[in-house]
Amino acid sequence: MSHDNDYEPRIVGFLCNWCSYAGADGAGTARIKYPPNMRVVRVMCSGRVSPELVLRTFREGADGVIVLGCHIGDCHYAEGNHRTARRMPMLRNLLGYAGIHPDRLRLDWASAAEGPILAQIVTEFTERVRQLGKLETK
Amino acid sequence: MDEGTLLTELRMAVSDTLTRADGVLALRADHGGAVPHLFKPGNDLSDLITEPRYPMAMILDTLGDAWPEARLGVAARGCDERALIELAKRNQVNLDQVEIIGFACSAEQATECRCAKPYPDSLVVGEAAEGVTEDPRLAELDVMSVEERFAFWSAQYEKCLKCYGCRNFCPVCYCPICALESELWVETGLLAPPFPSYHLVKAMHMVGRCIACRECENTCPADIPLTTVYAALHRDTAELFGYVAGRSVDERPPLLLSLSGTMED
Numbered sequence: 001m002s003h004d005n006d007y008e009p010r011i012v013g014f015l016c017n018w019c020s021y022a023g024a025d026g027a028g029t030a031r032i033k034y035p036p037n038m039r040v041v042r043v044m045c046s047g048r049v050s051p052e053l054v055l056r057t058f059r060e061g062a063d064g065v066i067v068l069g070c071h072i073g074d075c076h077y078a079e080g081n082h083r084t085a086r087r088m089p090m091l092r093n094l095l096g097y098a099g100i101h102p103d104r105l106r107l108d109w110a111s112a113a114e115g116p117i118l119a120q121i122v123t124e125f126t127e128r129v130r131q132l133g134k135l136e137t138k
Numbered sequence: 139m140d141e142g143t144l145l146t147e148l149r150m151a152v153s154d155t156l157t158r159a160d161g162v163l164a165l166r167a168d169h170g171g172a173v174p175h176l177f178k179p180g181n182d183l184s185d186l187i188t189e190p191r192y193p194m195a196m197i198l199d200t201l202g203d204a205w206p207e208a209r210l211g212v213a214a215r216g217c218d219e220r221a222l223i224e225l226a227k228r229n230q231v232n233l234d235q236v237e238i239i240g241f242a243c244s245a246e247q248a249t250e251c252r253c254a255k256p257y258p259d260s261l262v263v264g265e266a267a268e269g270v271t272e273d274p275r276l277a278e279l280d281v282m283s284v285e286e287r288f289a290f291w292s293a294q295y296e297k298c299l300k301c302y303g304c305r306n307f308c309p310v311c312y313c314p315i316c317a318l319e320s321e322l323w324v325e326t327g328l329l330a331p332p333f334p335s336y337h338l339v340k341a342m343h344m345v346g347r348c349i350a351c352r353e354c355e356n357t358c359p360a361d362i363p364l365t366t367v368y369a370a371l372h373r374d375t376a377e378l379f380g381y382v383a384g385r386s387v388d389e390r391p392p393l394l395l396s397l398s399g400t401m402e403d
Contacts (some may be wrong), residue, residue: 055334055335056322056323059335061180079396082395082397083396086392087393090345091376094367095373096287098334099286099287099292100334137334
């Protein structure tokens with residue numbers, strides 16, 4: 001765990017094109033502040049985020065990974081985010097068993113109109129990852 | 139039941155099945171070892187054996203692909219049957235064409251494999267032994283902190299020779315294009331594969347699929363206790379989704395389902 005004040009967590013966010021990315025855009029337009037730690041990757045659906053992709057993101061040096069999609073029922077592809085909703089909790093458990101704190105992976109939902117909620121989620125997550133410190137996988 | 143009686147009765151059951159099937163897959167003694175063999179009607183069954191344990195499901199899968207109209211029997215342990223159920227629900231084997239001649243493992247074998255169900259549902263020969271209810275290795279993992287787990291698994295995965303034995307011997311791994319061979323998810327040219335790539339990708343693919351046969355662990359030349367993490371995930375799928383891999387063809391893999399329980403390919 002790092003107590004270095006200069007430490008800034010590296011966070012990668014996978015945001016779905018239809019809801020969360022638009023939500024992040026909305027947060028920006030409305031000038032809502034949230035920590036700049038999250039690097040956004042726009043994906044067409046949160047269901048596109050495979051466990052392999054999350055694992056590789058950690059291996060490439062992310063301290064935290066956040067997956068943001070449409071609320072259940074709002075998915076542009078009807079049930080794409082259902083798979084996300086089932087698979088991400090299992091991946092969190094797996095990370096925990098293998099010794100990577102499960103809180104380093106977060107799944108949440110934010111609609112295109114929920115910029116303030118998205119900002120809050122990202123703020124919370126950034127602070128949580130800051131507490132956990134740098135992820136050492138070597 | 140002693141081993142000799144079990145063998146005699148199994149040979150009788152196989153002989154009976156051969157009156158209505160095109161062949162029966164079982165182990166055959168061969169040059170002091172054992173090989174899987176397709177016994178055909180009229181064949182001498184005196185060299186049909188049961189030991190050592192050998193995963194039959196993938197072989198049956200291959201036979202079924204090559205010969206889809208054949209009616210086949212298979213001498214199967216509990217784990218073989220569970221693997222066949224997983225393969226059947228994923229459209230890899232057609233159980234309508236298969237007759238499972240189940241035989242029971244001994245109590246000693248059950249302990250050795252930490253097996254929860256050392257007998258098949260289609261038990262034809264032998265007596266069902268008591269299963270092992272608690273995996274001692276999982277109990278050890280449960281009491282470790284996240285940091286201890288990281289230290290433990292880093293040391294274990296560091297031993298990996300990347301021989302792919304755990305995948306090759308897995309009776310429920312069948313994908314023609316394997317994520318573990320993709321440069322994108324498991325970089326080539328590095329040994330051991332850097333944590334958390336190879337092993338966690340494999341573990342994630344085992345969710346809702348691993349039938350706890352321990353073949354991967356038995357075959358691992360580096361003695362990595364691979365199935366401990368799979369067992370933990372197995373427990374989670376049972377708790378979260380009420381799903382147990384290998385229990386029934388009608389139970390559908392939870393990670394492939396929508397929240398309303400539909401499955402579309």
